[in-house]
Amino acid sequence: MLEQGQGIQRDTSFFEKRGYNKDIMPKSVEQRNSSAFNFFTLWMGAVHNIPNYTAVGGFLLLGLSPLQVMISLVISSFLIALLLVVNGYAGSKYGIPFAMHLRHTYGDIGAKLPGILRGVVAGIAWFGLQTFAGSQALLILMNKIFPGFSDIGDGTTILGITIPGIIAFLLFWVINFAIGIGGGETLNRFTAILNPMIYIVFGGMAIWGIKAGGGLSKIMSYELTTEGSMLYPTILAFILVFNSLLGVWAAPGASVSDFTQNAKSTRTQIIGQVSGIVVAHMLFAFSSVTILIGGSIYFGQQEWNILNIINQWDNIWTIFFATGVLLLTTISTNATSNIIPAAYQLSALFPKHINYRRGVWIASIASIITMPWKMMENSDSIFMFLNIIGAILGPVAGVMIVKFFFISKCRINIEELYFDRNSNERPKVRINIQAYIATIVGVSISLIGFIPKFHVILDFSWFIGFFTAGILLLLLNIFKK
Template identity: 45%
Template sequence: MGQNLAQLGDQSRLSPDLLPTKSEARTWKVSHFFSIWMGSVHNVPSYVTIGGFFALGISIWQVFFIIMFSSLLLAVMMVLNGHAGSKYGIPFSILLRSSYGKKGALFPGVLRGVIAAIMWFGLQTYAGSLAVMILIGEFWPAYLTLGGEFNLLGLNLPGLLSFLLFWMINVLFIFAGMERLGKLTKIVSPLVFVVFGGMAIWSINLAGGITPILSYSAKGAEGNSLFIFMTCVSAIMATWVAQILSVADVTRFSRSNKEQTIGQISGLIITYLLFAVASITIIVGSEIAFGVPIWNVLDVVERFDSKFSIALSLTTICLSSLSVNIVGNIIPAGFQLTALFPKKLNFKTGALIAAIIGILIMPWKLMENPTSIFTFLNIVGGLLSPVIGVMLTHYYLICKKEINIQELYSFNDNHLSQGTHLPAMLATIIAGLISLTGNFVPLFAPLTSISWFTGIFLAIPLYLAFFYASKLVELKAVKE
């Protein structure tokens, strides 16, 4: 195996970080995959999303069913797109070559691994720094007033110090390696259950028991119930589109496909079950108790009357944010930058550059105008969901789960190693444009409202049609 990897490195001229994972480095077990995505489930944006569902007038049991259906769908998508990573040990940036070609892979790779990942890295780092600032201020109140009127590009001194501190902790994990990341997720796992389970109990007590929460009556959502259901599921899935795409970056470290399959399915469904209970009880319970629903878990923590509970909760939120930031943002960005500049960068230098850019985009400024941020992210999500459709179609229906690794890493003159696979590009662009058309043409607004479904389920037939049409053209050219 080692000799084969060396040969691939020589012929591909790539950084060793992009070569198939060595057998001795494939150490991730079920327990690693069980806990890896907990930070991606339990975070502030996720709770705000559920709050939006209640704002639509959806009932408790409808919200619960939406969450659990989404968790099952998500688990299936993660396992399906993670299969190639666990089987061949290749990262997402190399796997893309199978369906898009070497040059063609740069388009979806840059969208996911650079633009979306770096922006999310900056935003998650800033969100985590807010928890850090509250945590330090709880034990050192004077910290919150340091610097007086000091202001640097919109950040006061406590905000700036908290941001840089949390940023540096993220950077340390870049150099710590995947094994340390695996240990972090194992630490986060029990803390998440304790803290968010505790928040659920706290909210139930606030509401006067579970009965008032279960008796909560929604005003009722207007419109087609099936369409509203698909819209809500699409909203949850859209927040995962990037992780679904690049899941091979973590499944490549799996000891077997069985390990990642059992780990991801059990982990996501059980974690989302806790999330469903916690999010519903926190939002509904706070509305019953205070007359106003609390959608931000940081606001919930600040209402606790125990310093220990506050410290434990904020620490868990920080670790959870750190986990999702490393796995969902910095790892894909590092690998993609390495793929773009294989002779100059390795994973660690690429990830460090991504982290530095994450500061330069000034995410605290971006969060001052949330409308523009989420418009941008929706556009990226609309363009990325067709990539999932193309990748799954190519791997399962075209390749039948068989990939020529030598061809992916070679510099021979074929569409995989050198050029652009036109059917994949056309399917991605057309499906992406249609899924986003509703932003500009009201008639197509329903398609944009369910852009995750629109992008994937348009890309599949489009790719198959373009792929077999190209084969017919090639066959005709050969006969002539």
């Protein structure tokens, strides 16, 4: 078996003659330049964004106390970091992207379906939704900068969106596209600048929340006005929070090799990702609870949309700065979780015709064609979309991890993976049937939760799908022997 740095010292033409473009070739040791600091800053924006702050309000409505929500968020961060580090190990060891990690798991033909689901369906659709959500915050800023901006077109709509809305969407789309087209190096520079701004803004907002709420003790003792009792006992409510956050991270958790392939070493990505994810969530846990509850106390009503709290401030400059940083975190999330994985997957599906930059163009344009503003009209459809993606990608991550660690024993034959050959002259596996059976069973059980009688399964779908698929693959492999 070829270990890290071996079997990849070939020139570009060698790979291109066999149908590969440079974007999915294994990275040599010299090409891997992402440091622990790069990984530390990589996911910060994916933590501090508008939907995540809104989700905290939902966690409080479960009946958990403010302190319990904070604790559950911090514990969740260790689970998320573990997922990213473990599933990113193949990428950092062999320099391979997610597309080739999938091929090792499912076979070169079998990898196409999960690749399409992650990169094309989840990546493109969620890129459009995140871009539209961010454009709504941009629209608020533009109305403050240019009074009367929202009146342009007198309410005329084009394909279901107003003229000011489409202007804000396209403007924000261009910014997201520019970061995506720049790739990993541009993203590293962007997140390095964004990271200290996040600490300043959300740290400052947390201080404001404590003062506005009358002190930390008052915030921690705050009781929500909710109808009915808690849905689950405390321990199950904690697990529900874990499942929800792992569901949000299901897509980047599956395709993390697209980033770890650039790590200087496996140790680098472990230190960077664990420290970055945990520190980011510690700040997020404290700031989200203090800002949302402090703002609710100050304004006299329960408010879980952080933008609504910001826009009630008196100082216009603090509104601009805070909203601006939230827009930047949305861009960071879009790049790491959506547009980069989508571009790599399109490149892997059509390696002779689509490289990474063309993939960004195609994915970005496709995100407009999906008309995300139509999906945002109905919140139920958004949550259904996210639940489906989590239910699908949880089992995929479980199968990938079991295949690499327990079946392949952390070894990948690069020659066989890329060049249809192996030392024993056996026919190459085109579709890993065991992996497909395990994935289909895991997905099927997770999706049973959409049946009203079994709704509880949906609340824990990521865990159920991940462990069901992973354990089943392990058993199938044992019986196969």
